Amino acid sequence: MCGRYTIVVSIEELMLRYMSDMPTNRYHTPRYNVAPMQNVTAIVHDGQNNRIGQLRWGLVPSWASDDKIGSKMINARSETLLEKASFKNLIQRKRAIVPADGFYEWKQHGGKKQPMRITMKDGSIFSMAALYDTWTSPDGGKLSTCTIITTRPNSLMEDIHDRMPVILRPEDEALWLNRDHNDVDALTGLLTPYSADEMKAYPVSPLVGNVKNDVKECIEEQPVLF
Template sequence: MCGRFTLTVNLEKIQEQLDVEEINLEDYKASYNIAPSQNILAVINDGENNRMGKLRWGLIPFWANDKNIGYKMINARAETVAEKGSFKHALKKRRCIIPADSFYEWKKVDGKKQPYRIYLKEQDVFEFAGLWEKWRDENDQNIFSCTIITTQANDFMSEIHNRMPVILHKKHHQQWMDPANQDPEDVVQLLQPIDSNAMTALLTRQE
């Protein structure tokens, strides 16, 4: 799974790397402990341009009766995302990328959990594959929310945990976000574990 991550680089670097034309942000602060239910940085494509803003982490399906369902929807499994009622609508029409510069995972050792902070060796910023949704609450206010897609761990991550977030290759960013592409099979094939050789990790106390 993916339950904590960091984003500490400056906004200009993120904007440049993701070819963002429009930014809808009131504030941006570096964070070493981004957690579910927080509003997190995300990028979508409106059919013409990449737009960056914030989405609540924990997807609320458009048909949900209660926004608290989002607490259970922080991750979607790549293997079933095209079939699950909570995610298949967003997979067709509302895909996003979520920038990060590391994520945390906990390894069980002798009955205790040891925290690791996982990076990419040669990238200051990388991008999770995500989905987003719009949900209207009882006060007729829209809540825009998202989830991070996970997949089976690669060889490197399997030493720590059996799941990992999907980290998209840059060449696949536009294919993933393109709202005109509504073929689930075409986008699901992008949801592969990143190469183990690209990754490294540091045993740490969570910051």
């Protein structure tokens, strides 16, 4: 699964990276420990331009009776995407990118767990594939939420965990965001493990285990615990 990540770059860097118009939320701050059920920065395409905005992490389908289901829908498995009622219709028109510069996973050894941060070797921003939907509450309020798609691990990740987020190749981002493109076979063909040669992993502090710890110390390299 993908349950924690980081995005510590500035809003200006995000705008430049995704050629986006001014975001709806201009008060972006570095995030060292993003967790499910929090609002996250996301990129969608409005038919003309990329837009940076906020979605709550944990998908609530438009047909859901309440929003409690969101905590169980933080990830969507690429292999079964088209079999799930919550996801199969979203793949055609409600696709998003969740930008990140690292994500966390816990490597198990015996009875211990070592938190690891996984990044690009050059530290650059990357794009996690996501789906989104908008739910209307009984009182008419709107809630826009998302889920991050996961896939099987690449050779770097398989020693750490059996899943990893789908990271889109830069050349595939426009296709993923294009709302006019609804070739499901082509879209699902993008949901593959990213090249391990371009990524690295390093141990970090157990601080990241507590969602209240959203501090720079979370991303600093630490000695392994075992």
